[in-house]
Amino acid sequence: MTDDQEPRSPLSFSRRVPQGDTLARDICETCGFINYVNPKIVAGAVIHHDGRILMCRRAIEPRRGFWTIPAGYMEENETAEAAARREAREEACADIVLEGLLAVYSIPRISQVQLIFRARLAEPRFAAGAESLEVALLDWDEVPWPELAFPSVHWALRHFDSVRTRAEFPAFTNPPGETGDRMPKAP
Amino acid sequence: MTDDQEPRSPLSFSRRVPQGDTLARDICETCGFINYVNPKIVAGAVIHHDGRILMCRRAIEPRRGFWTIPAGYMEENETAEAAARREAREEACADIVLEGLLAVYSIPRISQVQLIFRARLAEPRFAAGAESLEVALLDWDEVPWPELAFPSVHWALRHFDSVRTRAEFPAFTNPPGETGDRMPKAP
Numbered sequence: 561m562t563d564d565q566e567p568r569s570p571l572s573f574s575r576r577v578p579q580g581d582t583l584a585r586d587i588c589e590t591c592g593f594i595n596y597v598n599p600k601i602v603a604g605a606v607i608h609h610d611g612r613i614l615m616c617r618r619a620i621e622p623r624r625g626f627w628t629i630p631a632g633y634m635e636e637n638e639t640a641e642a643a644a645r646r647e648a649r650e651e652a653c654a655d656i657v658l659e660g661l662l663a664v665y666s667i668p669r670i671s672q673v674q675l676i677f678r679a680r681l682a683e684p685r686f687a688a689g690a691e692s693l694e695v696a697l698l699d700w701d702e703v704p705w706p707e708l709a710f711p712s713v714h715w716a717l718r719h720f721d722s723v724r725t726r727a728e729f730p731a732f733t734n735p736p737g738e739t740g741d742r743m744p745k746a747p
Numbered sequence: 748m749t750d751d752q753e754p755r756s757p758l759s760f761s762r763r764v765p766q767g768d769t770l771a772r773d774i775c776e777t778c779g780f781i782n783y784v785n786p787k788i789v790a791g792a793v794i795h796h797d798g799r800i801l802m803c804r805r806a807i808e809p810r811r812g813f814w815t816i817p818a819g820y821m822e823e824n825e826t827a828e829a830a831a832r833r834e835a836r837e838e839a840c841a842d843i844v845l846e847g848l849l850a851v852y853s854i855p856r857i858s859q860v861q862l863i864f865r866a867r868l869a870e871p872r873f874a875a876g877a878e879s880l881e882v883a884l885l886d887w888d889e890v891p892w893p894e895l896a897f898p899s900v901h902w903a904l905r906h907f908d909s910v911r912t913r914a915e916f917p918a919f920t921n922p923p924g925e926t927g928d929r930m931p932k933a934p
Contacts, residue, residue: 572778583822590778591759598787599821601860634786635770639853640860641920661851661918664862666826673788673827673862675851731848731918733828 599671603643604631605679606720607656612697613717614686616651618709619693626709629716630654631674632691640675648679652695655682663719663732665712667740676716678723705746714744721747786858790830791818792866793907794843799884800904801873803838805896806880813896816903817841818861819878827862835866839882842869850906850919852899854927863903865910892933901931908934 573586578594586595606629607614615627630651634643641658648656656679665674688695698704700721708714715735723729738744760773765781773782793816794801802814817838821830828845835843843866852861875882885891887908895901902922910916925931 588775588778588780591775591780593775593780593782595780595782597823598785599823599825600785601788634860636784636786636858637855638786638858639855639921640851641853642855661848661920664827664848664851664918666828668824668826668829671823671825673821675860728917730915731851733848734826 597671599673601634601640601643602631602672602674603634603640603677604629604647604674604716605644605656605658605677606662606716607648607652607654607679607681608720608724609681609684609697612699613703613720614648614652614654614681615696615698615703616688616692617694617696618691619688620691623709625693625707627704627707628709628713629676631676641677644675644677644679649689651689651692653687653689654685654695656680657682660728661731662723662729663716665715665732665734665740667712669739669741672740674712676712678720708743711738711740711743714747718747784858786860788821788827788830789818789859789861790821790827790864791816791834791861791903792831792843792845792864793849793903794835794839794841794866794868795907795911796868796871796884799886800890800907801835801839801841801868802883802885802890803875803879804881804883805878806875807878810896812880812894814891814894815896815900816863818863828864831862831864831866836876838876838879840874840876841872841882843867844869847915848918849910849916850903852902852919852921852927854899856926856928859927861899863899865907895930898925898927898930901934905934 572589575584577584630648632647648654659678662678663676686695719732759776762771764771817835819834835841846865849865850863873882906919
């Protein structure tokens with residue numbers, strides 16, 4: 561149920577250090593609410609089937625029309641694994657089987673941590689969810705590098721490709737020197 | 748600088764689905780602020796030196812007086828790695844060298860994800876920080892299992908021990924069936 565009855569008064573926050581804290585936080589001048597902002601967690605997966613990779617063309621901003629892997633914000637009371645499976649269902653109508661943690665990426669400018677798993681399709685069925693214009697299984701040489709949505713999609717695809725033949729592998733982190741603020745070149 | 752001038756009016760939030768959203772959120776009845784709550788990220792490390800493990804006895808609640816590894820909430824604009832190094836400095840006055848991601852644990856009841864690295868002391872120096880009563884390097888048979896602060900401290904120590912001899916290892920997740928709601932038995 562959507563509620564349209566929210567008050568429409570302007571929000572006014574000031575940034576100062578709350579009592580007993582060490583860092584400045586946004587504090588509502590009207591009611592005293594302290595808005596503790598934490599880094600946000602994105603969970604997702606590089607999903608493979610018969611050697612190809614499941615990718616989604618985004619139907620929403622940011623980067624509408626560009627290609628990504630199924631991934632999105634974790635919700636409350638979820639595990640990282642459940643969040644990655646939920647995103648595959650929501651964005652690609654796909655049931656997946658997780659095969660281990662591929663990478664933990666940090667994008668400090670936007671206070672984001674991405675938990676990316678390697679996964680396979682539980683069965684060869686998928687379709688565009690509400691947030692996708694289209695979903696496709698792509699061969700490596702079909703990956704539309706200039707049309708990828710985010711730097712971390714580059715990273716995840718290349719990291720996935722580098723351990724394709726390995727059953728076990730250590731989790732990757734950001735490529736050296738990369739902070740997520742620029743798009744890498746195609747491999 | 749700490750500010751004691753916060754308004755002291757009681758906060759009143761109602762839980763409903765904001766316009767354009769799909770899940771219920773806490774919305775301030777006074778000013779309309781929508782409190783999007785995301786899972787919180789804890790970053791930390793199992794830190795070893797000469798085969799022993801660096802542990803801290805907590806000076807703060809929750810679980811004051813119990814033993815833990817250096818770990819704490821990520822702040823904005825940090826990487827996971829920087830957060831783990833910062834927590835080692837703050838809680839154990841220790842400089843550490845990260846050696847790879849040990850584990851990603853999810854505690855869904857409290858909407859928490861823990862990113863735990865394996866690390867070594869950069870130099871054999873440490874001391875109790877403001878949040879620690881004492882800090883010690885402990886042999887495996889000195890670990891005070893009944894006095895560990897949290898289930899995930901058990902998990903991290905046991906996972907660390909299981910890959911001591913490996914330069915590379917896949918990241919662990921929660922032990923099977925464990926959700927962080929009960930303390931495991933000593934190994």
